[in-house]
Amino acid sequence: MMYKIKRIYFLGEKALVVEFDLPIAPESLQKLLQAKVLLENHYSHQKAEIFHTYTSICIRFLDEKKTSLREEATHLKSLLQTHSNRPLEAINSTNHLIPVCYDEAFAPDLAKLCTSLHLSKNELIERHTKPKYTIYFLGFLAGFLYLGGLDESLYFPRKNTPRLSVPTGSVAIGGQQTGIYPQQSPGGWNIIGNCPLCLFDVRASPPTIYQAGDTLQFVAVSADEHNRLLLSNKNTYTSRKK
Amino acid sequence: MIKVLHPGFQSSYQDLGRLGMAKYAVPQSGVMDRYSANFANLLLQNPADTPLIEVCLAGPKLLFETPALLAVAGLEAQVFINQIPVPLHKVLSVKKGDILEVKQVTKGNHLYIACKGGFLTEKVMGSCSYYEAICPSTQLAKGKLLSIQELDASTYQQRPSHVRIRYAAKKLENSILDVFEGPEFFQLDANQKRQLFHQEFHVSKNIGRMAFQLEETLPNQLDPILTSPVIPGTIQLTPSGQLIALMKDAQTTGGYPRILQLSEFGIAQLAQKKQGSLVKFRQIAYF
Numbered sequence: 134m135m136y137k138i139k140r141i142y143f144l145g146e147k148a149l150v151v152e153f154d155l156p157i158a159p160e161s162l163q164k165l166l167q168a169k170v171l172l173e174n175h176y177s178h179q180k181a182e183i184f185h186t187y188t189s190i191c192i193r194f195l196d197e198k199k200t201s202l203r204e205e206a207t208h209l210k211s212l213l214q215t216h217s218n219r220p221l222e223a224i225n226s227t228n229h230l231i232p233v234c235y236d237e238a239f240a241p242d243l244a245k246l247c248t249s250l251h252l253s254k255n256e257l258i259e260r261h262t263k264p265k266y267t268i269y270f271l272g273f274l275a276g277f278l279y280l281g282g283l284d285e286s287l288y289f290p291r292k293n294t295p296r297l298s299v300p301t302g303s304v305a306i307g308g309q310q311t312g313i314y315p316q317q318s319p320g321g322w323n324i325i326g327n328c329p330l331c332l333f334d335v336r337a338s339p340p341t342i343y344q345a346g347d348t349l350q351f352v353a354v355s356a357d358e359h360n361r362l363l364l365s366n367k368n369t370y371t372s373r374k375k
Numbered sequence: 376m377i378k379v380l381h382p383g384f385q386s387s388y389q390d391l392g393r394l395g396m397a398k399y400a401v402p403q404s405g406v407m408d409r410y411s412a413n414f415a416n417l418l419l420q421n422p423a424d425t426p427l428i429e430v431c432l433a434g435p436k437l438l439f440e441t442p443a444l445l446a447v448a449g450l451e452a453q454v455f456i457n458q459i460p461v462p463l464h465k466v467l468s469v470k471k472g473d474i475l476e477v478k479q480v481t482k483g484n485h486l487y488i489a490c491k492g493g494f495l496t497e498k499v500m501g502s503c504s505y506y507e508a509i510c511p512s513t514q515l516a517k518g519k520l521l522s523i524q525e526l527d528a529s530t531y532q533q534r535p536s537h538v539r540i541r542y543a544a545k546k547l548e549n550s551i552l553d554v555f556e557g558p559e560f561f562q563l564d565a566n567q568k569r570q571l572f573h574q575e576f577h578v579s580k581n582i583g584r585m586a587f588q589l590e591e592t593l594p595n596q597l598d599p600i601l602t603s604p605v606i607p608g609t610i611q612l613t614p615s616g617q618l619i620a621l622m623k624d625a626q627t628t629g630g631y632p633r634i635l636q637l638s639e640f641g642i643a644q645l646a647q648k649k650q651g652s653l654v655k656f657r658q659i660a661y662f
Contacts, residue, residue: 142558143661145608145636150558157601184397184604186628191604195394197423202661271400272602272628275508279602316508333399335499335509340399 136168136213139188141206148193149202151209155188157281159267165190166224166346171216172209185345186270187279228265229342229349231313231328232370233304234359235261239327246289246306246323258353260284261311261325265348276315276333276341280349283311295321302328304351315341326351329363330370342368377443377521381436383477387505388496388513389429396500397627403607404504404623407584407646408449408485409639414542415448415489418466425493426503428515430486434477435515439469443523444491444530450548450647451482464542482548483647484582492524506624550575550652552641553659557610559632562597571634575655576618578648584624587645589654592616597632605629608637620645 137154144150153168155161169190173183180195194200235243235258247257266280283306291307299320304313307322314320315332333341343349352372362370389412392405406412406429416425428435434452445467447454454461455476461467469475480486496503499510563571570593577590594616604627605611611619611631620637635656637645648654
């Protein structure tokens with residue numbers, strides 16, 4: 134199994150990024166996450182921070198001493214090549230259920246999307262709740278999950294003018310992506326529902342249970358159920374249905 | 376204890392930031408001008424990551440209910456103890472009942488107030504740095520009580536020993552910012568590259584802890600990029616030609632081309648550029 138490196142570039146004096154030659158797909162994500170584990174182990178004795186996006190892994194060197202990025206890049210290339218042919222060690226993956234209330238009160242853009250996409254409300258909800266979405270990485274806002282797997286028929290462009298404030302838990306569609314706003318923030322995506330779970334807790338360690346490599350499925354719930362979950366301040370959901 | 380009589384414009388606790396949290400998409404935060412903040416802590420022989428107060432434009436009025444040793448660092452500001460002007464970049468001794476006031480930050484945007492032993496504050500995700508979504512409690516507010524380390528009484532009676540360091544104001548206020556090529560720099564054509572390094576850019580009014588936007592635009596047809604990592608100091612170029620320098624509270628990922636990367640010192644320099652001031656980029660090479 135080859136780790137095909139597209140390029141390694143630097144970001145300032147103390148950070149480098151390894152960009153892989155990979156398509157955006159769950160299998161590629163597995164490879165990326167395995168490479169990330171390799172790098173995390175390699176740098177475990179050093180003060181370094183590692184995070185990733187679709188096809189890139191960024192390493193920031195946090196200690197005060199000067200880092201030779203060129204030397205690090207050379208080490209990384211040979212490290213990744215050495216491990217290229219080792220058997221795959223599967224990354225643990227959890228499937229999460231995410232309750233969403235799609236009622237009008239929580240879904241200001243749902244009607245508009247139904248009209249534009251020529252779908253009934255039930256059809257839209259069915260298509261949104263059917264897939265097992267892959268969590269690719271966290272970005273944009275603390276705890277915001279970049280999800281893959283949105284049904285093509287639900288693609289819808291971002292709003293021209295973002296809302297100044299989108300409520301916590303808003304479930305939205307923007308372009309070819311869907312996601313959940315873990316906190317109140319400005320937002321340009323189209324809001325189709327709300328999730329009552331506490332997705333990100335700054336005082337918990339780790340602050341979120343939703344990780345890259347996991348999958349999630351949206352489950353439609355009633356407004357009453359949404360309220361019950363909101364009050365219980367949970368971060369996970371177990372469906373009462375069979 | 377210190378009582379905040381007036382918080383000033385945007386005074387908050389900061390340290391060197393929330394490192395290791397980018398994987399949760401949590402911004403680094405931390406001091407905007409690391410040079411001045413380090414200087415203030417160093418003068419007091421505090422470790423570099425010691426929490427201090429970051430002041431923006433107009434500063435706080437603080438009543439000291441216990442004595443303290445302070446140091447204030449930045450380009451230039453009107454600082455008073457009991458209405459008497461006091462110098463920056465020197466160890467200051469305050470007694471119980473003294474009132475410290477930072478009226479205006481006259482040069483630059485930020486001023487740092489450090490105290491010996493540091494400010495005692497809660498940390499969230501490893502840092503006391505104020506960031507509304509993560510650590511909302513460390514912004515200064517009227518009536519808030521600030522805790523500091525109680526030091527041995529003799530510490531205040533001694534002449535404070537001077538750490539011999541000189542504040543490099545000229546270097547910090549230099550308008551030339553050192554930058555590296557960004558990962559998408561190669562997509563610019565020769566004319567655009569020339570414009571980038573020959574033009575003087577004005578700092579716009581859209582500046583803050585998340586980003587500093589420049590006034591003049593760089594017209595371009597660059598494609599958006601797949602969401603990629605960004606860090607403080609990354610300079611993005613938008614389709615409409617806006618140059619946006621990401622700062623300490625910026626997001627950790629972005630979809631705009633990253634054409635330049637500020638050096639660490641460049642971030643501190645830019646952080647201290649008032650709106651309307653001029654900057655120019657100078658390319659430096661990676662070694």
